[in-house]
Amino acid sequence: MTPDWLPDIPAFRQLTRALAMLDAIMSPVWEFRYYSFDSRWADGQMMASMRNGSGDHWFALLAPAGIALHGLAHEAPNYRHGSPWPGIFDGLPKLFHDIFLDEPAFDTANSTFCLWRLTTDNRWHRGPVRLPPGDDPDGSDELLDILAGDPTQYVRFAAEYYERDIAVEDVSSIYRHERLSAALVQRLNPAVSLDALTADADEIGYPES
Numbered sequence: 001m002t003p004d005w006l007p008d009i010p011a012f013r014q015l016t017r018a019l020a021m022l023d024a025i026m027s028p029v030w031e032f033r034y035y036s037f038d039s040r041w042a043d044g045q046m047m048a049s050m051r052n053g054s055g056d057h058w059f060a061l062l063a064p065a066g067i068a069l070h071g072l073a074h075e076a077p078n079y080r081h082g083s084p085w086p087g088i089f090d091g092l093p094k095l096f097h098d099i100f101l102d103e104p105a106f107d108t109a110n111s112t113f114c115l116w117r118l119t120t121d122n123r124w125h126r127g128p129v130r131l132p133p134g135d136d137p138d139g140s141d142e143l144l145d146i147l148a149g150d151p152t153q154y155v156r157f158a159a160e161y162y163e164r165d166i167a168v169e170d171v172s173s174i175y176r177h178e179r180l181s182a183a184l185v186q187r188l189n190p191a192v193s194l195d196a197l198t199a200d201a202d203e204i205g206y207p208e209s
Contacts, residue, residue: 009066018206019146025189028196070089070111084110091125177206
């Protein structure tokens, strides 16, 4: 089953940009961040990603025609190193083959799930995969849970990963793409200045215009 909490394309783009902006505030060191967003990945394309530092990740290519997303949960029952489970990429629109499926940067040879949504679609799709039994056999439920878009999810994540208590109201401000202010940045991370975030905000494309 395709996760029913995944947002539509505009909401996905706004949310993944917000997650990347929050992580840029929480962690000045890029390598320690979970979430990133490159608004100029390629001509007309953007890229959102998650890396947890423990071998799990997901990458999403945002193209004019839609979004393709794949992920790797290395402890999922269907994980096979270098040989994706049969059916994961079956049905992926051909327009995503060269720019996503065959793009080395996305490491699709190591994947446990793939989802996509075209701008003309009213829902997300996945291939005709017959997965092993279990509640989350491909790891997609766990890795994509943050995309439900509830600010309290990021508050819990920040408490666990960054060991910092932040206010849900401040996270909500970033989710809404409100312009950054020195006060907001200081509340989220007193060790970071507003000026220091200029390059990150430019790369992310935050706030979305």
